[in-house]
Structures are given as structure tokens and as C-alpha cells.
Amino acid sequence: MNDVLIKPALDWQDCSDGYEDILYHKAEGIARIMINRPRVHNAFRPLTVMEMSKALSDARYDSEIGVIILTGAGGKAFCSGGDQKVRGDSGYRDDQGVHHLNVLDLQRQIRTCPKPVVAMVAGYAIGGGHVLHMLCDLTIAAENAVFGQTGPKVGSFDGGYGASYMARLVGQKKAREIWFLCRQYDAQAALDMGLVNTVVPLEQLELETVQWCREMLQNSPMALRCLKAALNADCDGQAGLQELAGNATMLFYMSEEGQEGRNAFVEKRAPDFSKFGRNP
Numbered sequence: 001m002n003d004v005l006i007k008p009a010l011d012w013q014d015c016s017d018g019y020e021d022i023l024y025h026k027a028e029g030i031a032r033i034m035i036n037r038p039r040v041h042n043a044f045r046p047l048t049v050m051e052m053s054k055a056l057s058d059a060r061y062d063s064e065i066g067v068i069i070l071t072g073a074g075g076k077a078f079c080s081g082g083d084q085k086v087r088g089d090s091g092y093r094d095d096q097g098v099h100h101l102n103v104l105d106l107q108r109q110i111r112t113c114p115k116p117v118v119a120m121v122a123g124y125a126i127g128g129g130h131v132l133h134m135l136c137d138l139t140i141a142a143e144n145a146v147f148g149q150t151g152p153k154v155g156s157f158d159g160g161y162g163a164s165y166m167a168r169l170v171g172q173k174k175a176r177e178i179w180f181l182c183r184q185y186d187a188q189a190a191l192d193m194g195l196v197n198t199v200v201p202l203e204q205l206e207l208e209t210v211q212w213c214r215e216m217l218q219n220s221p222m223a224l225r226c227l228k229a230a231l232n233a234d235c236d237g238q239a240g241l242q243e244l245a246g247n248a249t250m251l252f253y254m255s256e257e258g259q260e261g262r263n264a265f266v267e268k269r270a271p272d273f274s275k276f277g278r279n280p
């Protein structure tokens with residue numbers, strides 16, 4: 001099964017220059033960020049996370065890009081979480097010996113990115129890699145995908161989104177089972193419990209993912225942006241409200257009524273809001 005090749009869906013433009021741990025591609029309004037450490041099942045070290053963050057920021061600010069895919073190289077793993085071989089006594093060691101848990105910042109970045117982020121999962125999505133796919137807006141899984149947490153086995157836990165958002169997705173009982181027992185779940189089980197959106201044969205994985213991306217690209221970017229913020233706000237407390245309200249402010253800035261306030265200040269006159277109705 002794992003010798004099956006994932007068929008490429010697009011003629012990707014290579015934007016990987018300057019990156020060591022990831023491959024970064026763009027095509028037809030879609031950016032694809034791929035962890036490229038297949039020897040360790042795409043475990044992330046601090047550099048990997050920094051590079052993913054840089055590429056995600058690039059994709060966010062690229063006005064040609066409407067949807068972002070996160071994935072792992074090789075077809076055998078999406079991501080196996082933090083690289084245990086560089087785990088120090090207070091986090092994951094970078095080349096300077098500084099310890100990080102910087103994947104938490106990346107989780108927030110995925111969450112607050114105003115464009116849909118899609119996890120394309122082949123093989124293992126385990127530990128911190130499992131949390132990353134959960135934080136993506138959608139997950140397209142291959143039939144060989146395997147999901148699970150390992151924290152309590154390896155002396156770790158993610159009590160942030162990793163616990164609370166998982167419970168939102170699969171319910172409290174199932175989330176406790178996943179964390180307390182550290183079992184592995186196949187793609188069908190993940191689909192049944194609402195962890196993923198669809199399951200497809202491995203060779204079809206990118207074709208299917210790109211099809212979902214294309215469908216989203218047909219829809220209003222502003223509507224998708226506001227819906228993502230609204231769905232986040234339901235779970236993210238004041239940070240979620242800030243994100244949602246930021247979109248309301250942006251829309252207001254784009255209106256004639258909002259611009260009248262700015263223009264009046266710049267032109268040193270009293271604002272005239274009289275022509276703007278008070279909608280019921």
C-alpha cells in the first residue's frame with residue numbers, strides 16, 4: 001500500500017529555495033507546505049516549525065493564494081510530532097541549544113490565518129502532528145492514514161488546543177480515550193468520529209485535496225474569512241472575538257460610512273453621517 005505513489009494534481013512552482021526542512025510550492029491559487037523529513041516520519045524540530053511558520057506567513061500575504069495545504073513528504077507520514085531526538089529538558093533544542101515549544105505559535109498561526117488551511121494526510125498523524133492536522137480547517141485523509149496521540153507514553157501532553165479542540169471535534173469521552181490510552185486509529189475510524197472530512201485512496205490524495213481547494217477558491221474569500229473567524233470565535237474566547245471583530249472593522253473601513261469618518265478628520269471638517277441609514 002505504501003509503495004503507491006500520490007498522483008500530482010498540479011504543475012507546482014517550486015518556492016523551496018532557502019528552506020531546509022520543508023518543501024514549499026504554489027500553483028493556481030494554492031500554496032502547499034510539505035514537511036520534508038521522511039526519515040523520521042516528518043517529525044518537527046524547531047527549524048521545521050520556523051520554516052513552516054515563514055512559509056505560512058508568505059502564503060497568507062500572497063494575494064494570489066486563496067487556500068493553503070499542509071502535508072508531509074513521502075506518503076508514509078503527515079507528521080509524527082516533536083522530534084524526540086532533539087528534545088531537551090525544557091523543550092526541543094535548536095542548533096544554538098535554545099529550547100522551544102514553538103509549535104504552539106504555529107498552531108495559533110494556522111488558526112488565525114484568514115485563508116482556509118487544509119491538512120493532506122497520508123500515513124501517520126501522531127502526537128504534535130495529530131494536533132497540527134486537527135487545527136487545520138479541513139483534513140483530507142488517505143486510506144493509509146493513522147491518527148493518535150502519544151504524549152502520556154513519551155512524557156508529554158498538549159493541554160491547549162490538543163485537548164480542548166479535540167474534545168470539540170470528537171466529544172469529551174472520545175477525547176479522553178484518545179489521550180489516556182494513546183491508541184492508533186485508522187482513517188475510517190477517524191472519519192467516523194469527525195476527525196477528518198473524507199478518506200480517499202492514497203494515489204488520489206492530492207487530486208482530491210486540490211479539488212476541495214478549487215471548490216473553495218470559487219467562493220467568496222471574504223465570506224470564507226469571516227466564517228473561519230466566526231467558527232474560531234465559538235471556541236477561542238476573547239482572542240476569537242478579537243479575530244472575528246477585526247473582520248467587522250475591516251469591512252466597516254471598506255464602507256462609505258467608515259470612510260466618511262476618516263475623510264472628515266483628514267479634511268478638518270465635521271463628519272456627515274446623515275445619509276447613512278439606521279438599519280432595523
Ligand SMILES: CC(C)(COP(=O)(O)OP(=O)(O)OC[C@H]1O[C@@H](n2cnc3c(N)ncnc32)[C@H](O)[C@@H]1OP(=O)(O)O)[C@@H](O)C(=O)NCCC(=O)NCCSC(=O)c1cc(O)c2ccccc2c1O
Binds near residue numbers: 082
Ligand atoms: C509514528 C510511529 C508510530 C511509527 O512507527 P513505525 O514503527 O512505523 O516507525 P519507526 O518508529 O521505526 O520510525 C521510523 C523512524 O522515524 C523515527 N521517528 C519517528 N517518530 C519520531 C519522532 N517523533 N521523533 C524522532 N524520531 C522519530 C524513528 O525513531 C525511526 O528512526 P530510527 O533511526 O530510530 O530507526 C512511531 O515512530 C512513533 O510513535 N513515533 C513517535 C511519536 C511521538 O511520540 N511523537 C512526539 C509526541 S509529543 C509532541 O509531538 C509534542 C510536541 C510539541 O512541540 C509540544 C508542544 C507543547 C505541548 C505538547 C507538545 C507535544 O506533545
